[in-house]
Amino acid sequence: MPTKLVQAELVKKQKLITNIFKFSIFSKELVSCAKPGQFLEIRVSNDLVPFLRRPISIHSIDKENNIIEFIFQVKGKGTEILSSKQIGDNIDILGPLGNGTFDLKDYKNVAVIGGGIGVFPLYELVKSSPKDVETNTYLGFRNKELVTLENEFKEASSYFILTTDDGSYGENGFAIDYLKKDIEKKNIEAIYACGPMPMLKAVKKLSEETKIPAYLSLEKLMGCGVGACLGCNVMNVKKGSYDKVCKDGPVFLAEDVEI
């Protein structure tokens, strides 16, 4: 699964909610080998500031039309520059990156849980899951204003729950609590998670208690994004040594990593 360095055209740009943008990129090269859970390293400018590339997850892969999509939140200078790109611009992308992906394996009944901007990278897994796989999706947001992708996930999932922390939309409370309630009676075989650290920790704990494997997408500050600098280390407790989030992840089996 070779890494590619491409200049690929931005063909569609959408503002989903305040500060959150969806970019559609035309690239045969990226689409040909991209998998759910992988990410891209994007150089937002040729200037020396910002210096490093920005890691952004793959949101969806359209093999028929050679379109790959990502969604990002404007946080600082890098993502702000990225958000100012126009349709027709070429984007400097290194990817697809990561060997630890959201892999359905042979599971037939899975739970997908995402929080906040962590919901974006989970979409391709749900969208591309075969018909005979039950996808139970639990998405949590802080409040109504921050809800994204509700319809997309609802359509692609077999079962769908949306929560807000303040109850301003959907169910009231944390997505993890709804998953906890369902997990035994639904006979869930595996959990796929992406979101803020408290949510990932809760999923890891749930996995430990239920012995149901959980796959977590992790984030670390990165240098190279490809496995060359050793900047993105996470402790692999099984091996007793460090893994690289960029190369061995970003998705890890919860029981393997210390978070």
Place this chain on the structure above:
Amino acid sequence: MNTQINFAGIKMKNPVTVASGTFGYGREYSEIFDLSKLGAVITKGTSYKPKMGNKNPRVCETTAGMLNAIGLENPGVDYFIENDLPFLKKFDTAIIVNAFGGTGGTIQDYVNVCEVLNKLDIDGVELNLSCPNVKAGCLAYGTTYEGVKEITTAVRKVLTSKPLIIKLTPNITDITIPAKAAEDAGADAISLINTLTAMKIDINTRKPILANNTGGLSGPAIKPVAVRMVYQASKAVKIPVMGLGGIMNGDDAIEFMLAGASCISIGAGNFVDPLCSIKTIEGIENYMKKYNIEDINEIIGGVQMN
């Protein structure tokens, strides 16, 4: 047009190498370009025994650069011999192994790894006396004349069949002191600069970003310091100098060579643009065409001081 250089006995097809710790053992970037195009690959710092390295966060971005405090994590020289050396040998490029003393960081630790390296099919050894991120060893040796001389002498005794490059730290007032010490102790070349000790604080949490608190600054932010030190060091010694620190393109590379470097190395530039080294080779060739330079060796140390 000739771009070949002979760097302390290491034959390179061009003066562009990739810097230790920024290129792993070559595997990752070999998916993006043919490593045979490089003058040399310099490996991640390698010790006699495996080393775990520092806690995360280990890297962060700064203005026109970055900090790192990896802590010299590496799988050890035996792993290198079994897994990485055979891979690197597939390419038509010089292989320089960057070595250091490991967790102990004693002189004996340096000697142990170099004894092993002396027997391998590699083109040279770069000794890291300058890593700011490990508690024992390195930096202490790298900042005094006696320290550099003592360790270089000890390693030279066992490293008899390979060119020995001593990598210098810039965290010192007078760079000519360790440069001369390396030469006096029989080193074949010096390389500089390693990273500058630095710190970045998150003003919201009031804590340093790096788990190690401090780290090494690299990237274009350090380039003017590096150029000055390469100039001073190359004037002070007769052995050749490898220049690095913030090189992003051919123009930067030429600047280092004019200052006195015989070859150069690309570090953090690889992260920003994986093709940085290849573009730097092209940039050097363009400069040579522009100024009708037949042989790249002509420009080494060619700066005309005011």
